[in-house]
Amino acid sequence: MSKRDDASILPANPPHGEPKLGYLPVADIPHKPRVTDTDPKAARRAERQVAGMFILSMLLVVLFVVAFVTIDVTTVIYVPVLGEVGASNLALGLTFGGAVFLIGAGAIQWAKKLMPDVEVVQERHNMTSPKDDTEEAAATYERGKEESGFARYPIIRRTLIGALALFPIPLIVMLRDLWQTPAGANPVEILSSTSWRDGERIVPDIGHNTGENVPGIRPEEIPVGGLVSALPMSIKDLKDDVVANMRDRGKSAIILVRMDPEEIRSQQGEGWDYQGILAYSKICTHVGCPIALYEHRTHHLLCPCHQSTFDLADSGDVIFGPAARRMPQLPIRVDGEGYLVAASDFEEPVGPSFWERG
Amino acid sequence: MSTTTPANTGAHPVEQVGGQAATFVDQRLGSNRFLKRNLSKVFPEHWSFMLGEIALYSFIVVLLTGTYLTLFYKPSMAEVIYNGSYVPLQGIYMSEAYASTLNISFDIRGGLLIRQMHHWSALIFVAAVAVHMFRVFFTGAFRKPREFNWIVGVALTTLALAAGFTGYSLPDDLLSGTGLQIIRGILQAIPLIGTWLAFFVFGGEYPGGDIISRLYSAHILLVPGLILALVTVHLIMVWTQKHTQFPGPGRTNNNVVGYSLLPIYMAKAGGFFFIVFGIIALLSGLVNINPVWIFGPYTPDQVTAGTQPDWYIGWLDGALRLMPNLETVLLGYTISWNILIPGVIIPGILFTGLALYPFLEAWATGDKREHHLLDRPRNAPVRTGIGVMAIVFYGILWMAGGNDLVATAFDLSINAISRTLQVLLIVAPPLAFIITKRTCLSLQRRDRDKLLHGYESGRVLRLPHGEFIEVHQALNEKELAVISSKPDHPVLPAPQKADIDGVRNPNYRKDMLRHKVSAFFYGDNIPKPSAAEIEAGQHHAEEQAAIEAPLHEYEERDVIYNAHGGVLHHPGMPKTNAEQAAEQESRT
Numbered sequence: 020m021s022k023r024d025d026a027s028i029l030p031a032n033p034p035h036g037e038p039k040l041g042y043l044p045v046a047d048i049p050h051k052p053r054v055t056d057t058d059p060k061a062a063r064r065a066e067r068q069v070a071g072m073f074i075l076s077m078l079l080v081v082l083f084v085v086a087f088v089t090i091d092v093t094t095v096i097y098v099p100v101l102g103e104v105g106a107s108n109l110a111l112g113l114t115f116g117g118a119v120f121l122i123g124a125g126a127i128q129w130a131k132k133l134m135p136d137v138e139v140v141q142e143r144h145n146m147t148s149p150k151d152d153t154e155e156a157a158a159t160y161e162r163g164k165e166e167s168g169f170a171r172y173p174i175i176r177r178t179l180i181g182a183l184a185l186f187p188i189p190l191i192v193m194l195r196d197l198w199q200t201p202a203g204a205n206p207v208e209i210l211s212s213t214s215w216r217d218g219e220r221i222v223p224d225i226g227h228n229t230g231e232n233v234p235g236i237r238p239e240e241i242p243v244g245g246l247v248s249a250l251p252m253s254i255k256d257l258k259d260d261v262v263a264n265m266r267d268r269g270k271s272a273i274i275l276v277r278m279d280p281e282e283i284r285s286q287q288g289e290g291w292d293y294q295g296i297l298a299y300s301k302i303c304t305h306v307g308c309p310i311a312l313y314e315h316r317t318h319h320l321l322c323p324c325h326q327s328t329f330d331l332a333d334s335g336d337v338i339f340g341p342a343a344r345r346m347p348q349l350p351i352r353v354d355g356e357g358y359l360v361a362a363s364d365f366e367e368p369v370g371p372s373f374w375e376r377g
Numbered sequence: 378m379s380t381t382t383p384a385n386t387g388a389h390p391v392e393q394v395g396g397q398a399a400t401f402v403d404q405r406l407g408s409n410r411f412l413k414r415n416l417s418k419v420f421p422e423h424w425s426f427m428l429g430e431i432a433l434y435s436f437i438v439v440l441l442t443g444t445y446l447t448l449f450y451k452p453s454m455a456e457v458i459y460n461g462s463y464v465p466l467q468g469i470y471m472s473e474a475y476a477s478t479l480n481i482s483f484d485i486r487g488g489l490l491i492r493q494m495h496h497w498s499a500l501i502f503v504a505a506v507a508v509h510m511f512r513v514f515f516t517g518a519f520r521k522p523r524e525f526n527w528i529v530g531v532a533l534t535t536l537a538l539a540a541g542f543t544g545y546s547l548p549d550d551l552l553s554g555t556g557l558q559i560i561r562g563i564l565q566a567i568p569l570i571g572t573w574l575a576f577f578v579f580g581g582e583y584p585g586g587d588i589i590s591r592l593y594s595a596h597i598l599l600v601p602g603l604i605l606a607l608v609t610v611h612l613i614m615v616w617t618q619k620h621t622q623f624p625g626p627g628r629t630n631n632n633v634v635g636y637s638l639l640p641i642y643m644a645k646a647g648g649f650f651f652i653v654f655g656i657i658a659l660l661s662g663l664v665n666i667n668p669v670w671i672f673g674p675y676t677p678d679q680v681t682a683g684t685q686p687d688w689y690i691g692w693l694d695g696a697l698r699l700m701p702n703l704e705t706v707l708l709g710y711t712i713s714w715n716i717l718i719p720g721v722i723i724p725g726i727l728f729t730g731l732a733l734y735p736f737l738e739a740w741a742t743g744d745k746r747e748h749h750l751l752d753r754p755r756n757a758p759v760r761t762g763i764g765v766m767a768i769v770f771y772g773i774l775w776m777a778g779g780n781d782l783v784a785t786a787f788d789l790s791i792n793a794i795s796r797t798l799q800v801l802l803i804v805a806p807p808l809a810f811i812i813t814k815r816t817c818l819s820l821q822r823r824d825r826d827k828l829l830h831g832y833e834s835g836r837v838l839r840l841p842h843g844e845f846i847e848v849h850q851a852l853n854e855k856e857l858a859v860i861s862s863k864p865d866h867p868v869l870p871a872p873q874k875a876d877i878d879g880v881r882n883p884n885y886r887k888d889m890l891r892h893k894v895s896a897f898f899y900g901d902n903i904p905k906p907s908a909a910e911i912e913a914g915q916h917h918a919e920e921q922a923a924i925e926a927p928l929h930e931y932e933e934r935d936v937i938y939n940a941h942g943g944v945l946h947h948p949g950m951p952k953t954n955a956e957q958a959a960e961q962e963s964r965t
Contacts, residue, residue: 092486093462101663108489112662115490120655126648134641141419141633143619143749146522197577197587206572209582224678227470248678261456261472262586269558269583269677301678306562306697306716307583308555309680323682324559325698326781326791339792341697341715343704371562371716373572377709 055132065132072125079118086110207375211368213251213271215349215361220252221298224272230255235358236275238296244315247275248301251361270369272301272309273349275359276331278318285334288366291350293359298349299335300369303327305342307371320346344372420642421622421635425512430646432505434653436608438498442491443544443597449485451477452547452593454586463670471674474549474589478669493661499544500666501657503537503689510534514734514764517752518621521745524735526614529607531732536604538689543596545687548667549589554675555684557588559697566716584677623751624862626854630750685779695777696723699799727767741894743869755824756863758817759898762810769809773802814901821903824860827852829906829914866899868892 054061086107094106101109148156164170220235230252241247251271257264280295291297299320301309308324318332327340335346347369350362368376388396403409420426453473459466461476462483481488510530513519519527542560546553561583564575580587619633628634636642672681686694696719703714730737738760739745754761776783777798784791831849839845852860872888875881882888906914 087486092484104665105489107486108493109662111487111490112493112658112660116655116658116660116662118655119651119658123648123651123653123655126644126651130641130644130648134644136641138422138627138634139419139637140627141417141619143631143633146618146747194577198579198581200576206576206582209576210572226676250678261454262581265584265586265677266582272678305702306559306566308558308684309678311680312682323680323781324555324684325694326795327702337702340795341700341702341719343702343713343715371565372704372711372713373565373575374568374570374710374712375572376711377706 050137053132053136062133065128069125069129069133072121072128076118076121076125079114079121083111083114083118086114207373210370210373210376212364213369214253214267215251215271215273215364217361217363218354219361220354221249221273221275221351221359221361222252222254224248224250227258228255231258234356235360237357238294238353238359241275241277241296243277243279243295245277246311246313246315248311249273249275249298269307270302273298274301274311274313274320275351276313276315276318278315278332282318282332284332287334287345287348288350291348291362293351293353296351296359297331298351298359298361299329299331300347300349300365302370303342304337304344304346304369305340305371310346415616416637416639418616418619418638419633419635420620420638421628421633423623425516426620427649428505428509428512430649431653432502432509433608433612434650435498435502435505435657436604437650438654438657439495439502439540440601440605442495442498443601445491446481446495447597449477449481449488450474450547452590454549454584454589466670466673469674472549472589474547475669475674478548478550482670490658490661493664493666494657495544496666497661497664498657499541500687500689501653503541503687506530506534506537507689511764511768515754515761516621516623517748517757517760519735520748521735521739522618522747523614523621524739526611526618527735528732529611529614531728533604533607533611534731535728536600536607540596540600540604541687541689543592543600545690546592547589547596548669549675550669551672551675551679551681552669552684554584554677555680556686556690557584558677559694563716563720566713567721568710568712568717584675619749621749621751624753624859626858628750628858628862630748633749682781685782688775691778692771692774693720693724693778695774695780695798696720698780699774699777699795699802701799738898741891741898742866743891743895744866750862753859753863755817755820756902757866757899758814758821758901761817762814765813766806766810770802770806773798773805777802818901818903821863824863825903825906827856828860829910830917832856861905863905865905866902868898868900869895 055065056062090107090110092105092107095103096106096109097103098109169176222230222233222235225233229250235252236247236249250268250273254264254267254271257267275296275298277296280292283292283295283297286292286297301311303310303322303324305322305325305327308322310320310322310329312321312323313319313331314321318330319338320329320331320335322328322340322342325341327342328338329335329342329346330338331346335348337343337345347365347367349365351359352362354360399409399412451473455473456470457473457476459469459471459476459479461467461480463479466479478492481492483489513527513530542556546557561575561579564578565571567574576582578588578591579585580591620635622628622633622635625634636645673679685691697716700715700719703718705712705714752760754764777795780791780794780798783789784794831851834848834850836848837845838848869888869892871892872882872885874885
């Protein structure tokens with residue numbers, strides 16, 4: 020043991036005599052003395068530099084505290100190159116960063132200029148344990164095995180293995196309620212339907228108060244070439260239920276686009292448009308980003324996340340990018356009061372694919 | 378206390394207290410034996426060894442700043458109306474998580490600094506981990522006996538990505554929420570269990586009300602706990618196995634040449650911690666990172682164009698962008714290859730391959746020796762080629778992750794960029810492999826020439842009898858040691874189909890495969906010159922030196938050195954016009 024630990028420190032001298040071309044990685048390194056080794060003046064200068072950095076560091080800490088107390092956190096100042104920046108953040112960052120940096124710079128200057136720079140050699144030992152140690156360990160193991168009777172009592176052995184295998188099961192079972200599934204609910208059905216149903220009013224998406232003061236959208240309010248992000252009217256009933264509200268926004272969000280009816284080459288269902296107004300899901304069929312990048316001249320809809328492109332004049336088919344499925348279309352009509360409403364729910368699940376989707 | 382009398386009785390009072398403390402601890406833990414062994418531990422020095430240090434130090438900064446952030450951050454998706462100092466968002470509904478992030482950024486003094494330091498140091502952490510891994514890979518530092526540590530490193534890399542991603546989502550801004558939406562899409566694409574898995578992760582249908590608090594517990598407890606544990610293991614292994622070193626004079630496979638822990642390495646490494654810390658703080662004071670207030674609160678029906686994840690997730694996003702839109706429906710079940718391949722299969726293969734690489738290479742080369750002296754990348758052309766190939770593959774995916782930014786910045790068609798990158802992703806990596814391997818072999822040839830003839834000094838001399846020679850100069854000792862450190866890698870021998878007695882070799886096919894793989898690995902290596910060749914080379918050099926010697930002396934006598942150390946004029950040079958004119962004038 021003690022021999023292995025005995026770390027001998029030797030200067031880096033070649034132990035194998037004269038170096039021979041091509042064969043000897045072991046050779047003496049000519050050591051050049053530094054200025055600080057030979058010139059006491061330079062050494063004193065280095066000493067002062069190191070101490071200077073430490074002093075400056077202390078000063079910066081004081082400045083940090085001053086800046087923390089005096090600079091209002093909302094103050095914005097103009098700094099060339101950086102532009103408009105928060106004065107507090109800038110001052111705190113520079114003083115604290117500087118203080119910390121200078122400690123490091125001082126320490127390294129100290130090490131480089133004043134501490135010895137002659138490399139030393141330490142021997143390495145093979146990682147493999149000496150044979151005796153291995154044999155002793157094996158013998159101890161055998162004795163332990165014998166004394167415990169692990170090999171002799173197979174029934175204990177097997178039941179122990181069984182018990183150890185089963186005990187984590189509760190830990191896994193308890194994860195079941197990560198989703199407290201409502202009775203009879205199953206993800207496939209949940210993913211396959213949205214809040215749209217026949218007669219559901221379409222309201223423009225104006226954020227938190229959507230559906231509050233706007234009774235709906237009239238067809239004449241959408242110009243040809245226009246795009247409106249919209250939601251079902253029922254979203255206003257979910258105003259106080261954040262989870263349901265977010266869920267509906269993430270699933271029932273649609274876009275309405277209007278084009279010259281002549282330009283519509285195909286739709287997902289006969290007469291699903293209303294006078295050239297088409298409603299499509301807003302949720303990308305690739306991985307679910309909401310889409311609203313619409314080029315009205317070509318009727319292309321581009322997902323900003325992964326650039327899947329859909330042709331809204333042609334059933335929402337994929338014309339470019341990684342999405343495999345077309346954008347689901349929502350059939351729409353106008354209700355008795357002249358507002359746009361859904362004619363039914365989507366006929367296929369919206370959003371990204373899933374295993375049971377088929 | 379009487380049992381131990383500190384040897385340094387005349388020491389400074391602080392040292393006396395320190396000595397007493399050391400004794401106090403030693404009597405309980407026997408720590409002085411550890412100190413005896415380790416205070417003088419030698420660490421080799423090289424700039425690239427600091428990469429791992431940067432990773433460690435930035436991780437410490439992440440922990441410190443992260444702890445601070447937890448004091449102010451609220452991991453809640455409950456809805457609040459913002460009424461803090463940031464005017465553009467006042468009166469807007471948002472999650473408590475986002476509101477508290479705004480509060481940290483605008484109302485808590487130093488909050489923004491800490492938040493930015495947290496983000497910057499996290500980015501630097503992942504970057505340092507990646508570059509450190511490249512260093513270890515290209516120098517073969519993962520070889521026996523360090524395979525375990527390589528695997529720990531790969532696990533740490535994965536955890537670093539997990540830490541980054543879980544943290545990225547916590548501010549609950551529009552950008553990070555979109556990232557979560559993508560994760561939901563990827564989860565849902567997993568065959569068989571994906572749909573349920575997504576519901577469990579989000580606590581119901583996306584986005585649910587649980588994900589932020591769940592990510593929070595993963596981000597501040599689970600993942601950093603694992604990282605901390607593995608970092609400890611990582612360092613203990615480095616400590617026991619002793620650090621590898623680059624070849625150089627006096628450095629062998631059986632020693633460590635460097636500086637001892639106390640005082641030099643302690644000062645340098647400790648100082649470097651403060652430097653990394655300081656630079657991160659300065660950066661965070663000067664450069665904005667992740668200005669979440671610009672993106673606005675998350676709602677699942679909004680998105681911003683030009684969405685970009687943090688840099689280390691960019692390659693996965695790029696893979697999602699480049700994958701062709703394959704999806705198959707089999708017996709009524711959907712398999713979304715367009716998401717599975719880039720989102721699950723490619724990262725899975727990449728990380729598994731990475732973890733297994735040391736064992737694959739050891740199998741391929743039959744190399745079972747311990748290695749403490751690092752390889753120069755050129756001396757293992759196939760490994761270097763594989764590494765460059767992987768980097769090119771990664772780089773193209775990464776670039777694809779920003780294809781929309783490239784399109785806007787250079788006014789190009791996004792479709793053209795995507796198509797080009799799709800082709801490049803297939804073509805460029807093998808090309809990179811071939812180019813790298815050939816480059817390595819050329820460098821080996823140059824090394825061989827240097828060993829045989831010394832290096833070309835670029836000095837052409839005309840000998841008295843009219844011959845021109847280029848002076849070759851002997852290598853200096855460092856270069857000599859580095860070049861001659863090249864290990865010999867014999868190719869595994871080709872097996873015989875049957876032995877002399879005609880008994881069939883049962884392992885023939887396996888051995889043949891190994892022979893071929895090892896020939897692929899090292900078969901093209903340029904052999905190191907033999908002793909006789911070096912002898913001959915040396916002889917030649919001596920001859921040349923003998924020819925040169927008088928010339929050299931002659932040269933030395935009349936050379937006029939200019940300020941830059943170059944030769945202004947020596948007798949072998951033709952005269953300049955001005956000199957000729959001056960000469961003529963003096964004659965007349």
